Amino acid sequence: MRNNHHRRISNEDINKRLSLPADIRLPEGYLEKFAMNSPPFDKPMSRRLRRASLSEIGFGKLETYIKLDKLGEGTYATVFKGRSKLTDNLVALKEIRLEHEEGAPCTAIREVSLLKDLKHANIVTLHDIIHTDKCLTLVFEYLEKDLKQYMDDCGSIMSVHNVKIFLFQLLRGLAYCHKRKVLHRDLKPQNLLINEKGELKLADFGISPHIQLEAQHQGVGCIFYEMITGRPLFPGSTVEDELHLIFRILGTPTEETWPGITTSEEFKTYNFPRYHAEPLVNHAPRIDNDGHDLLSMLLQFEAKRRVSAEDALRHSYFKCFGEQVQTLADTASIFSVKGIQLQKDPGKRSSVHPESSKSSKIEK
Template identity: 35%
Template structure:
């Protein structure tokens, strides 16, 4: 046994798989533990034996990028070892994901909670973009939540670097409901704006408690986008009719966001609209989004430890605790100190039923005016 094999065997013995918690086409995720300390971890076993040349490029990329990224809002890679035809990634253990929280209608979201989740998403994504890495699969299912409430961007299997602006990339990335129109039209040269469209979809979904733009096919996805945001003109999005897969989809008039997000403040709607600018070069960046007035107006973002979480225990969260403070010092200045919850917001919360459903109901119930 050579030195490399010996080191790999030692790393393998350090971690123990306990139970399967998820499975996809190319990977199985286990809950595991560190043998010496008992620390809980996630072990992602990637099946590489059947891949081209015996190794999956997405597995290589995921290891590469996670080794390069170290940020409180990006999942941590603890170790890597091989076993037969499998590559095993040892990741920090995270309790749940944002999709499960959104779908759990026993949880009531406050405007401050949504602000906190989006701030953490943007902070992690800004760090990725600053290091020239596109995620290319942002969605609530890939935003994991730690026990202390910190949100962490995960699943970098579709990520890639974008240091060379003239390098052609695939347009077959990003889960359809979160995919921007330039990719649906076959754009092969793109940058950070594709991730920002996805953040806008997540932002809207947090307010609606249901996906904002759920298309059933690529063509239906375009129609769904244009019904909501209007069919783009050449003035709004120069050159989009020349994209490789462009087809006329029909003429739709833009719907008023105010009609759907009836309780949102002007700052909230302004930021949301900037994620959905058709011209990718004009779409807001993660850094600029973190400096938007939305994050510096009341209510202050909820502290991660006070955010709603899935638990079998009754919540001890009080109304006085929900208006916490998230430090946005990287980038941007800190948010103002927390303010007391107004009586009017308390009255509105008391009227929210835990089993309400539907996008308009949730949008109207959220009070963004404080």
């Protein structure tokens, strides 16, 4: 339906809007190899010249990557595990079909243009972009699993200490995005990738900027709750189900808690009963007082009453990490701080089953 409204996107449009990431990570020794034939570096290299030398090295070319197993498939994209012949590192290859449907290039361009400019320890790195007539391939760093798989692997019982480490990293990534006016519209455990060091990174920015009433609450608070309890906070299957569950726990919103809600047509059509808020601790007994306080601040109905990611990072719940985590460089990992490390999760299964340790993806 929405296709009719899209202007047809040509290859030139895509080429105009894409350029290789500014700080593409070259293997050591590669630049020296080309320095002989290239002009002196005393003046800035033109983009065309820079792209030429990068493509000589092998960036922007499909044959630079070996495709391994398929990790997942979505409407527009298929994701493969791969290996770079340049660096020998594992990568995730997200192939976006361009001829399939007109929404795909828009989504792809949005994801690429956002990710090219985001350089942060808690945001997945885009290493390379390959554009052919039929396909746009985004080459991402490879992470072993997503948060959903991580929780499944520990039988949904995560160490409360690890929950705190993951939540802090999620908030760091989001605070960085918000500072750059980028909103991640689809925060869910499948879009949070985790490597074997325990570094958590936001993935999948190719989300349409449309947001509905029921989507307001899919967010950090819900992920925090799911990590601490092992189950989704609002597992509704329809919008009405979902809102029903939200209101049963947080109380049905009133003009006082959410100004303007009572005049919302969508809200009026459902005609919800008047629920009173239940104490969150009834639902999440493993949470301490500081955690409970932070969770309540994250789950406020109204966006302007909800705590921002930046303020949440300074909440007393994270005091045990010490002061140093507050001044980390954007690209520095939380694990660069002495003494911060993951603990063994109480329900963790040993990875005897190949399925449980099976690789992750950059979400469809």
